[in-house]
Amino acid sequence: MTDTSHRPQTQEKDGPxxxxxxxxxxxxRLIGMVGALFMIWVGxxxxxxxxxxxxxxxxxxxxxxxxxxxxxxxxxxxxxxxVIITRNIDLSVGSIVGVTGMYMGLLQVEWLPQxxxxxxxxxxxxxxxxxxxMGALIGAFQGGLIAYLSIPSFIVTLGGLLxxxxxxxxxxxxxxxxxVDATFQLIGGGPFGAVGATGSWxxxxxxxxxxxxxxxxxxxxxxxxxxxxxxxxxxxxxAALGLGxxxxxxxxxxxxxxxxxxxxxxYDALGQEVPADAFISHGYAYPVLILLVVAIxxxxxxxxxxxxxxxxxxxxxxxxxxxxxxxTRAMTVKIFALMGALAGLSxxxxxxxxxxxxxxxxxxxxxxxxxxxxVGGTSLAGGVGTIYGAIIGALVLVSLQTGMxxxxxxxxxxxxxxxxxALVLAVYLDILYRKRIK
Amino acid sequence: MSTSNRxxxxxxxxxxxxxxxxxxxxxxxxxxxxxxxxxxLLGHNGAGKSTLxxxxxxxxxxxxxxxxINGEKVTITNPRDARSQNIETIYQTLALADNxxxxxxxxxxxxxxxxxxxxxxxxxxxxTRKIMGRLNPNFRKFxxxxxxxxxxxxxxxxxxxxxxxxxxxxxxxxxTAALGPHETQMVAELIQELKAQGIGIFLIEHxxxxxxxxxxxxxxxxxxxxxxxxxxxxxxxxDILGMIILGKKPAKAA
Numbered sequence: 192m193t194d195t196s197h198r199p200q201t202q203e204k205d206g207p208x209x210x211x212x213x214x215x216x217x218x219x220r221l222i223g224m225v226g227a228l229f230m231i232w233v234g235x236x237x238x239x240x241x242x243x244x245x246x247x248x249x250x251x252x253x254x255x256x257x258x259x260x261x262x263x264x265x266x267x268x269x270x271x272x273x274v275i276i277t278r279n280i281d282l283s284v285g286s287i288v289g290v291t292g293m294y295m296g297l298l299q300v301e302w303l304p305q306x307x308x309x310x311x312x313x314x315x316x317x318x319x320x321x322x323x324x325m326g327a328l329i330g331a332f333q334g335g336l337i338a339y340l341s342i343p344s345f346i347v348t349l350g351g352l353l354x355x356x357x358x359x360x361x362x363x364x365x366x367x368x369x370x371v372d373a374t375f376q377l378i379g380g381g382p383f384g385a386v387g388a389t390g391s392w393x394x395x396x397x398x399x400x401x402x403x404x405x406x407x408x409x410x411x412x413x414x415x416x417x418x419x420x421x422x423x424x425x426x427x428x429x430a431a432l433g434l435g436x437x438x439x440x441x442x443x444x445x446x447x448x449x450x451x452x453x454x455x456x457x458y459d460a461l462g463q464e465v466p467a468d469a470f471i472s473h474g475y476a477y478p479v480l481i482l483l484v485v486a487i488x489x490x491x492x493x494x495x496x497x498x499x500x501x502x503x504x505x506x507x508x509x510x511x512x513x514x515x516x517x518x519t520r521a522m523t524v525k526i527f528a529l530m531g532a533l534a535g536l537s538x539x540x541x542x543x544x545x546x547x548x549x550x551x552x553x554x555x556x557x558x559x560x561x562x563x564x565x566v567g568g569t570s571l572a573g574g575v576g577t578i579y580g581a582i583i584g585a586l587v588l589v590s591l592q593t594g595m596x597x598x599x600x601x602x603x604x605x606x607x608x609x610x611x612x613a614l615v616l617a618v619y620l621d622i623l624y625r626k627r628i629k
Numbered sequence: 630m631s632t633s634n635r636x637x638x639x640x641x642x643x644x645x646x647x648x649x650x651x652x653x654x655x656x657x658x659x660x661x662x663x664x665x666x667x668x669x670l671l672g673h674n675g676a677g678k679s680t681l682x683x684x685x686x687x688x689x690x691x692x693x694x695x696x697x698i699n700g701e702k703v704t705i706t707n708p709r710d711a712r713s714q715n716i717e718t719i720y721q722t723l724a725l726a727d728n729x730x731x732x733x734x735x736x737x738x739x740x741x742x743x744x745x746x747x748x749x750x751x752x753x754x755x756x757t758r759k760i761m762g763r764l765n766p767n768f769r770k771f772x773x774x775x776x777x778x779x780x781x782x783x784x785x786x787x788x789x790x791x792x793x794x795x796x797x798x799x800x801x802x803x804x805t806a807a808l809g810p811h812e813t814q815m816v817a818e819l820i821q822e823l824k825a826q827g828i829g830i831f832l833i834e835h836x837x838x839x840x841x842x843x844x845x846x847x848x849x850x851x852x853x854x855x856x857x858x859x860x861x862x863x864x865x866x867x868d869i870l871g872m873i874i875l876g877k878k879p880a881k882a883a
Contacts, residue, residue: 416751491747495747497748499748503726503729503733507726507728512726513708514718515708515737516687516707574726575728
């Protein structure tokens, strides 16, 4: 058999949809998730249009806020994917956000200014590094208990949920630490915590170049090894889709201008009058860019490195992974350390956005983070999950949450009911899907 | 195909013992293997065959005894040590990660990486296509998880994994248990081919006919102890059966 490399799959008779999916190699689950997200968005918007007389969901302002609100949960959800793939769970991430947020608050507000002086430019850097490192250490410690003492992750992190929340309270005697360092605060987003119109187009150009490079490079690589190529129209379609999404998102964030108060503040600082036609775009917020970088980094980690391979292998068959010479215990420690570091990073964003460290910081985040990963197709049975799925899952949950507020069901009970129902429904649909493809 | 049992054995397991919670799973067993030789390991379920062999493959660590490779004492504490001694194992369970494709399983723990340290997926797939073309030319399913493969296809992935990395010592734990007649024949041919290359093979097997056909020597275990090792040409099926069931070594082969 010499020509196996050129025609690996048996030809089946496909409908147009199946042929399309085969040619583009798009994951049907991804399409389903994006479709669901789109329906949620349009649904909330139309409810606003017809019932309230004002559709406010699909507006630049709301979508921009949505992106910022998704950042913190989305960053942690990417880490939770690894934890769940390896058949573990981490219930402590919300409390890690709380405890790292609290210590970062104390560090930058009460401790560092004594040594460096208030407003010193190094304060925010030291604080961010400290927060991420603290999260990683907590995660590594919990991972060590799970891997080397064989305590179930559910128990270790349930303990962590209580312990770190308690530690956060004791650290400040229950006080709220505020306001945070001025530069640190920008990491949380807001009018000044965004890159503006030009910056956003630069981001878009880099992202667009990345998409094109991936498509061209992928094709060259397949050619090199004699694998079947995607049809050219499918490559063009994927490029157009990628670029279209990037340009669309950039136009949306650039269409959301600074509010009047901020404009006045800005021009006052310049010693000028606010021009009548003043329009300054927000552009991509810093936390959204951080989420983007984390998402790319985690995707590369999971799909292009040995570490990622081992995560999937451990989830698929822990015994086989160990027999293949993978140090599964060390892997568990590393995965939980990574989860902790990402929770620390989320602590940075959450406390920066709030401009304070409070005892409620990150409260119940663990549930949203786990739900995001699961809604995004990560299987609790282990072995299956994607980073992009978890981020779309986070978007779905945050959309439901903010959408309920926008249409006037902001009181917590309705929100909880809807999100709870959505979680169960998403998992049920996933089960149906898996049964059907078998 | 005569194997002269002289010179230095490829592998020598000396006086291996291992106990689990007071139960002696392997009790002072010694066994050896020469290059180009197939040694069958027989015995009831629970006789200690798999446990003994796991001490060699690094899955378990013996409580007592030594392992010699080419006459030199080695320490094998984990599967990585075994692999670095060119010991490859095909486990009865196949030890495949069901959620990964054939190439990922074949290279699991030994991925090909490019100059930037990233896993070179295309090269791994190309290599997998090459070796599968040799072992199982009908194999086509390179881009699906191995959970979607038939028993025989899964088996060929597990075998490819052992063969690809230039094993000198191959351990096969019931390699044909899940296979149809055609595939069983393919495995038999493969064993002959590997033998001719000078690879030493430990074959754990229940089917006495396969043992008589494929093996040069047979070692029989019962209740964790070695009943005896015989040349298969010197004994009959009944003799081996007697060793397995009664634990008695036939007089003439002693």
